[in-house]
Amino acid sequence: MWKFIVRRLLITMPQVVLLSILVFIMAQLMPGDALSGLIDPNIDPSAIEEQREKLGLNDPWYVQYKDWVTSAIQGDLGQSFRFKMPVSELIGQRLVNTFWLSLATLIITYLIAIPLGITSGRYNDTLRDQLINGYTYIGFATPLFIFALVMLWAFGYGLGWFPTGGSVDPGLEPGSFAYIMSKVNHILLPAISMALITTVNTVQYLRSEIIDTKQKDFVITARAKGASESRVYRRHIFRNSLLPIAAYFGFEITGLIGGTVFIETIFSYPGMGLLFMESVLQRDYSVVTSVVLLFGIASILGALLSDIILSLVDPRIRIK
Amino acid sequence: MALLEVNDLKVHFPIRGGILNRKIGAIKAVDGVSFSIERGKTYGLVGESGSGKTTTGKAIIGLNHITSGTVKFDGVDLAGFTSKKSDIRKDIQMIFQDPYSSLNGRKRVLDIVAEPLRNFENLTKTEEKKRVQELLEQVGLSPESIIKYPHQFSGGQRQRIGIARAIALKPKLIIADEPVSALDVSVQAQVLNFMQDIQKDLNLTYLFISHDLGIVKHMCDEIGIMYKGRYVESGTKADIFNHPQHIYTKRLVAAIPDINPVNRQQQKVYREEVEKEYQQNYNDYFDQEGLAYTLRHISDSHLVALPQKG
C-alpha cells in the first residue's frame, strides 16, 4: 500500500508542474505586466524600459518561469499592487479564514447528507424518500449565489440572527472566548448556506450506494446468519456504502473551492474566494495568479487525498 | 495436413510493480503449448480456471499477443499477422461463454449478425439482409428475428445468434470458449446437438474449450489437458478417459460426478485413492515450481508430461 501512496504522490508532481506552467502562461497572456499599474505615465519610457530590464521582464519566458517558480517555492509570490504588500502575507491571513469556513461547510454537509442519504436509501420509494428527493432536486436546480443571497437577506438582514459580513467583530481581543464565538457566528450562515446546496450531491450519492448495496448477496448472507434488520443495515449496508463516500471526500474539497468564491463574495467574508474576486475586478494580477495556483494545488491534493483514503479503508486495495 | 498447428505457443503477461510500475516479472499464462487439429475434427482443450485454456484460444484468434511460438493455420503462420482484417482471420471465428453479455444489447439481431459481413464483404443492404435471414434460418431462428433485440430471446436462442454471427463468413475453424456453461441442461443439449449438425453441414473444425469433462467427452475427438499454462496430457478420447496417465488428469476424471447413484460408494473410494496418490506423488509429476514437465509420447496418439527417467 505504501508503494501505492508513493507512486500516487509521484504522479501528483507532474500535475503540479503542469498546473504552474498553465498559471504562468495565463499570467503572461494578461494585458500589462508587473509595472503597468505602478508607473506614473509621465516617466520617461526609456527609464521604464531600463526598469523592465532590471526586473527581468525582458528575459525569455523560460527564464522568467524559472525565476517565478524559484521565488514561489521560497514563499515569495510577488507584490500586490492594490494592497501594497507581499502576496504571500496577504494570502496567509485569508487562507486561515477560508480554511475555517470550508471545514464548517464540510461538517454541516456531512451532518445533513449522512442521515438524509441513509434514510432515503433505506426506505427508498416511500414518502420519506420522496420528500428527501424533492429537497435534492431543488438543491440541484437552485444556483448557489441566488440561494446564498436569499439566506443573507432572510437571516442576516431580515431576522438579524447572523452578521452580514466580515469574519469577526472588530475590537475583540484575538484568542478570547468572545472572539472565537464571534468567528463562529460569522462562519455559520455562509457555511450553512453553502452546505445546504452542495450536500445534495452527497445525499444522492449515498442514497444510490445504499440502494445498490441493499441488493448485494452478502446482505442476504447476513440475514441468513440471523442478523436483525437494524444490524444488517448498521454492520453491512452502511459500512459498505460509506466507503465510496469517504473516498469522495477529497473531491468535496475541489467542489468547495468553487463555492467559496461565490459565498465569500456574497457574505463579504474575507477569505481566498473574496480575495480572488476582488483581485480579478481590480486587475491585481500577481494575486490572481497566486490564488489560482493555490486553488489548483488544493484540487490536486483533494484528488490525492481521495485516492489515499480509499486505499486505506478498502482492504481490496490495501491488501493485494 | 492439419488445419491448425500450434507449436510451442507462449503468452506471457507482464507483472508490473515497484514505485515506477516497471515490468518486474511475467505471468506465464500459456507456456509452451503445442497441438494440432485435423480438418473437420473437434479438439477439446480442458483445464480448470487459470489453466490458460481461454488465453490459448484468444491468442489463436489474435485477441491476445503471442509472446513466442507459431500458430499455423492452413500452413500460414498467424503469429506474424497483426491486421484483424486479413483474409485468414475471417476463417477463424469465436463463440463466447456468456450469451447474455457477449451480444450488444442495444443492437438489433440484424446488426449483430451482419457485423462480420460488413467488415469483410461489401454487400448491398438487401443482399446483407438476405444473408442474415439465411444464417438465422440455418441456426433455427425465424427470419423475422432480425428486427428484434437480444433481450427478447432465451439463453439458448442467444447462443444461436452468437453462432450465426460466427458462421456468417463461412469460417473453417470455430473456437468455442465454454459455449454452453451458462445454459440450462436442456438448452445445453440443444446447442451441442446443433453445433454437431453445422459441423457436418459446413465441414467445420472446432477448438472446444471447456472445464466440463462430460461435455468434452461427448463432443471431442482429441483432448488436451492444461494446468498452469502447460499441457499435462493429451491424446484421443479413449486415451484420456480410459487410460489417464498423469495424476492431474486422473484427479480431474475422478472428480466428475457419476450419474448413476449406485456407483456412489465405488466412486468415493476411487476418488480417495487418487487423492492419496496425488498428495503422495505430487513431486514425481511436477517440477520444483509445481509446473508440468515436457510432454513425452507413450503411444502414437497419447502424450504425457512425465519427468525424464534416470
Place this chain on the structure above:
Amino acid sequence: MSNNILEIKNLKTSFRINDDYYAAVDDVSLSVNKNETLAIVGESGSGKSALAFSIMGLHTKAKIDGSIQFKGEDIVHIAAGKLNKLRGNDMAMIFQDPLTALNPLMTVEDQIGEALLLHNRQLSKTKRKERVIHLLNQVGIPRPEYTCEQYPHQLSGGMRQRVMIAIAIANKPELLIADEPTTALDVTIQAQILGLMNDLKEQMNTGVILITHDLGVVAEMADRVAVMYAGQIVEIADVYTLFQKPLHPYTRSLLNSIPAEDSVHDKLHVIQGIVPSLQNLPREGCRFKARIPWISEDAHEENPELHEVTPGHFVRCTCYQQFYFPEEKVEEESSHGTS
C-alpha cells in the same frame, strides 16, 4: 421423537409484477428428515431457489401462503425476532457464489464470528476466536490462524466456499440449505466441497436441502430427489428409483439431455420449446403439456396431482403412463419395417 425437521404444506410463493401476483412456487409440499439430503432439481425458472428463500424467510417482497413447519413450529407467520433466532442457528444456508456472498470489507474471522456472536452473546472474544479457528479446521482450511485475518478477495473460490460453509455450520444447524453450492467452482474443488458437506452432514446429523441443476451432483449426494418444473414438484422419489425408474416426462427428458457414459456421439435429447417465464406459466392442466405436444391430450389429467406410484415415489399428472420419446417411436417403426 420424530425424525422430521421440516414439513412444508401447500407452499405458494408469489411475486408482484405490474399489480398482479404470480406464483413462482405453486403448491409445493415436502418434508426433510434428520441426516437426510433432499435434492431439489430443476432448471432456471423452476422455482427451486424461490422455495429455498421462502424456507429461510429471505424474500423481502413476496406473498407466502401455505405452511412451513420447522421442528413443529410454523415459520411463515413467525415474528422477525423469533425467526432471527432460528436463522444461522437452527437453520442455515450456503449460496452459489461465495465471492459475492461474503462481505468484502470484513475479515474471515469477523464474518464467521458474527454468526457465533448473534446466537451466543456471552461468548468472549477469545472463546469466539477459538471457535472460529476450530470451524476453519473443520471445513479443511489449512492455516486457520492465517486465514482468520484475511479478506474474501485474498482467498480462492474453493476456500471462500469453505468459509461460507463454516459460517453456515457455526451453530450446528439442524437444517442446511445449499443453493447451487458448487456451480461456481472447478470440478476438483466441487468434489472436495461435496465430500465435505457429506461428512459434516453425517457428523452433525443435519438435514440438507441441496438445490442444483446438476444431475451428477444429485446422483452423488442425494437420498431423495424432488424434480421441479414451473413452480411445482413433478416427481419425488428416493435417488435410486429416480435415476433407475424415472417416470415423469420432464425427469426422463432431463436425464436424456445430459451427455452420459453410453450415449457418446449419439444425439442428446432436446426438450421442445422453452421454459415459460413467470408471467406466462401455464396455470391450468399439466404444465409440461406444451413441451411434449406429440403426447395425446387425453393422457393428461385435468387437474394434475401427485400420485404415489410405489411407496415414496410420487409423479404428477397421468401423462407419464403414455409418454415416449419421439426418437423411440421412429426407431420402433423402422425396426417394424425391417423385420
